[in-house]
Amino acid sequence: MQFELVEEDNINVSKQTYYYDYEEYEDDKGPATMIEEILAHDAFPKLDELVIGNWGAWDGSCQPIIDGIIDNKEKFSHIQKVFIGNMDYEACEVSWILQGNYSKLWAAMPQLRELTIKGSNELVLGEICHEELEALTIICGGLPVSVIQSIQNAKLPKLKKLLIFIGVENYGFDGNENTIKELLAHAQFPELTELGITDSEIQDELTEVVLDSKFMEQITTLDLSNGTLTDKGGALLLEKIPQYPNIRKLDIHHNYLSVNMAKKLEALPIEVDASEIEQSWAHGGRIYMNALLTE
Amino acid sequence: MGAWWQDLYECAVDRMRQAVILGSSDTKRTIYLEKAAAQEGVSVTLVDWQNWETYHDLPDAEELLVKIDPPRWTSCSLAKLNQLADGYMHELEQLSRLAKCRAVTFLNEPSVIAGLLDKRACKERLQQAGLPVTETIRLSDCSNDGKLTVEMLLEEMRRQRVHQVFIKPVMGSGAAGVSALRWNARTGQMALYTCALLDADAGLINTKCLRRFSKAKDILPLLRQILALDCIIERWYPKAVHQGCSYDLRAVVQEGKVDFLLARLSKGGPITNLHLNNHPLEITALGLSEQLLEDIAILCRDCVKAYPGLRSAGIDILLEKGHMRPRIIEMNAQGDLIYQDIYHENVIYSHQARMIKNWLQMEALKEAL
Numbered sequence: 001m002q003f004e005l006v007e008e009d010n011i012n013v014s015k016q017t018y019y020y021d022y023e024e025y026e027d028d029k030g031p032a033t034m035i036e037e038i039l040a041h042d043a044f045p046k047l048d049e050l051v052i053g054n055w056g057a058w059d060g061s062c063q064p065i066i067d068g069i070i071d072n073k074e075k076f077s078h079i080q081k082v083f084i085g086n087m088d089y090e091a092c093e094v095s096w097i098l099q100g101n102y103s104k105l106w107a108a109m110p111q112l113r114e115l116t117i118k119g120s121n122e123l124v125l126g127e128i129c130h131e132e133l134e135a136l137t138i139i140c141g142g143l144p145v146s147v148i149q150s151i152q153n154a155k156l157p158k159l160k161k162l163l164i165f166i167g168v169e170n171y172g173f174d175g176n177e178n179t180i181k182e183l184l185a186h187a188q189f190p191e192l193t194e195l196g197i198t199d200s201e202i203q204d205e206l207t208e209v210v211l212d213s214k215f216m217e218q219i220t221t222l223d224l225s226n227g228t229l230t231d232k233g234g235a236l237l238l239e240k241i242p243q244y245p246n247i248r249k250l251d252i253h254h255n256y257l258s259v260n261m262a263k264k265l266e267a268l269p270i271e272v273d274a275s276e277i278e279q280s281w282a283h284g285g286r287i288y289m290n291a292l293l294t295e
Numbered sequence: 296m297g298a299w300w301q302d303l304y305e306c307a308v309d310r311m312r313q314a315v316i317l318g319s320s321d322t323k324r325t326i327y328l329e330k331a332a333a334q335e336g337v338s339v340t341l342v343d344w345q346n347w348e349t350y351h352d353l354p355d356a357e358e359l360l361v362k363i364d365p366p367r368w369t370s371c372s373l374a375k376l377n378q379l380a381d382g383y384m385h386e387l388e389q390l391s392r393l394a395k396c397r398a399v400t401f402l403n404e405p406s407v408i409a410g411l412l413d414k415r416a417c418k419e420r421l422q423q424a425g426l427p428v429t430e431t432i433r434l435s436d437c438s439n440d441g442k443l444t445v446e447m448l449l450e451e452m453r454r455q456r457v458h459q460v461f462i463k464p465v466m467g468s469g470a471a472g473v474s475a476l477r478w479n480a481r482t483g484q485m486a487l488y489t490c491a492l493l494d495a496d497a498g499l500i501n502t503k504c505l506r507r508f509s510k511a512k513d514i515l516p517l518l519r520q521i522l523a524l525d526c527i528i529e530r531w532y533p534k535a536v537h538q539g540c541s542y543d544l545r546a547v548v549q550e551g552k553v554d555f556l557l558a559r560l561s562k563g564g565p566i567t568n569l570h571l572n573n574h575p576l577e578i579t580a581l582g583l584s585e586q587l588l589e590d591i592a593i594l595c596r597d598c599v600k601a602y603p604g605l606r607s608a609g610i611d612i613l614l615e616k617g618h619m620r621p622r623i624i625e626m627n628a629q630g631d632l633i634y635q636d637i638y639h640e641n642v643i644y645s646h647q648a649r650m651i652k653n654w655l656q657m658e659a660l661k662e663a664l
Contacts, residue, residue, distance in 0.1 A: 019617070021533075021615070021616075021617060021618075022457075022530070022532070022533075025456070026455070026456045026457075054533075058458055058477075058479050058481075058484075059458070059479070059481055088533070088536060088539075088541065089541075090531075090532075090533035090534050090536070090541045090616060091533045091616070093477060093484075093486050096477075096479060096482075096484055096486075170509075295486070295507065295509065
């Protein structure tokens with residue numbers, strides 16, 4: 001088992017990533033052996049945040065890890081933040097990460113405040129009902145409608161931050177702008193202040209959907225980054241953002257804006273990140289643009 | 296320089312002792328070494344590769360110090376890679392032969408340059424010296440005359456439970472043909488990162504653009520052509536990460552000293568070669584521990600020691616993600632051109648200029664005595 005100290009002051013380690021390297025994986029370590037080793041780790045009782053890195057994620061689902069947390073829920077009762085699937089492309093393609101079913105985790109971790117999930121393959125959120133969760137983030141190359149619907153119907157009265165990567169059809173996104181329209185129309189997150197609908201190849205359309213949603217009245221941070229936002233979406237933002245004085249931060253980095261439009265947006269009297277302007281390319285009479293994470 | 300040394304130095308020049316770059320005019324290698332030499336007050340004579348290939352002779356001086364730079368390869372055809380490498384090997388042999396009948400000293404011996412061009416041989420030599428390298432995947436199936444097919448590769452990956460590998464033409468440089476393959480034996484999913492491209496007219500070509508292929512119908516034909524080049528297969532280690540970018544290191548080691556150490560960051564793919572517009576970063580920005588930097592320096596020195604006759608080497612080093620264990624990816628006897636150096640202090644070529652100057656002075660002193 002590898003331990004990666006992310007925040008350390010030599011006395012209080014509050015966050016730790018646990019993962020297997022390739023040698024351990026080849027020695028038959030995997031998701032089924034991980035929980036026991038985490039529980040045996042000296043630093044574990046002091047952690048606030050549990051980060052699970054690579055478990056051989058291309059070869060087996062993280063379900064044994066989720067089940068292990070549920071089965072040992074008392075021993076995990078001090079964990080307030082969980083990230084399952086924290087690995088970069090050097091370790092595994094995002095679309096190959098075999099996720100799991102989180103349906104029973106909500107009840108097993110009532111103290112949980114933040115949950116981050118990377119990968120959407122085999123991901124099931126089930127019926128989400130949690131009194132304390134403040135942040136939900138899903139990073140993936142394609143988010144299935146079934147997962148979006150779970151979020152749409154979620155009972156998360158304290159949710160402050162929702163960040164989802166929409167991704168592309170090839171890697172699991174089987175919806176369209178109406179899917180996100182429904183999500184934002186039906187979801188009830190009275191405390192939501194940060195909304196991120198990101199990493200989409202229909203980012204302009206989703207920008208319009210978000211700007212027309214009820215959450216615009218309450219959020220302070222809007223994240224439409226990592227997608228294919230063009231001047232079309234940029235013009236909408238330029239027109240509508242000033243109507244919402246509650247918005248203090250706009251993240252649209254990784255975009256396909258013109259430099260002129262990016263400058264206009266950056267001139268808005270709020271914090272704007274319009275960096276990483278990408279260049280589209282033409283081939284066979286078509287214009288191609290990529291969202292950041294489409295694998 | 297004192298008057299005594301000045302006399303000796305001028306005496307050496309008078310007697311036609313020359314330092315020579317065997318290279319190409321108007322290249323950064325030549326320009327920046329000449330610049331450094333001028334600052335040291337020594338002159339170097341450029342012999343163009345074309346002249347050498349025509350006459351197979353060097354300037355008519357009593358003694359020569361020759362720095363061999365790589366010839367210009369203009370073809371992007373990977374099919375010609377082995378042919379070009381064979382031709383280059385032949386020229387290096389000619390240079391070695393010349394040194395047997397004339398007083399020629401090389402900055403890097405031609406035989407060593409040739410030895411390092413062969414990635415397979417280099418890796419074996421370093422392993423024999425007990426040095427940590429990125430491991431080669433050894434094949435259990437030696438049929439098919441040792442030629443690796445896609446089917447053999449996938450079977451070996453399945454057997455060894457290795458799901459990601461690097462594929463490198465044995466004789467390539469500058470990331471030519473280098474590819475990174477992932478294969479999920481359970482699901483059959485594939486992903487290939489490569490700069491190689493199958494062109495309808497030109498066949499297998501090298502580009503300076505890293506692409507990702509994810510469909511077997513695109514990957515398999517490409518992979519067949521790449522494997523036909525004679526490749527080594529290496530384990531793909533997850534590399535250390537800095538601010539969301541994976542990186543490896545390029546050290547330039549001269550006379551046993553690390554003259555330059557640079558991180559090469561890649562945000563969107565596993566191949567970090569600087570030719571691919573990846574991001575170089577000063578080593579200090581990584582916040583590596585003193586101990587790790589010392590370990591890297593010792594490792595670099597040990598690598599050079601494994602090759603007597605190697606005075607200047609570029610060494611690529613991987614730090615494994617997590618435990619930061621350094622492993623040698625490859626060595627290059629002509630890996631001294633680092634833009635981040637030449638455009639700033641030109642440390643690397645300044646050191647070479649001092650080596651040239653010392654050689655001239657030493658020879659002059661020997662002569663005077």
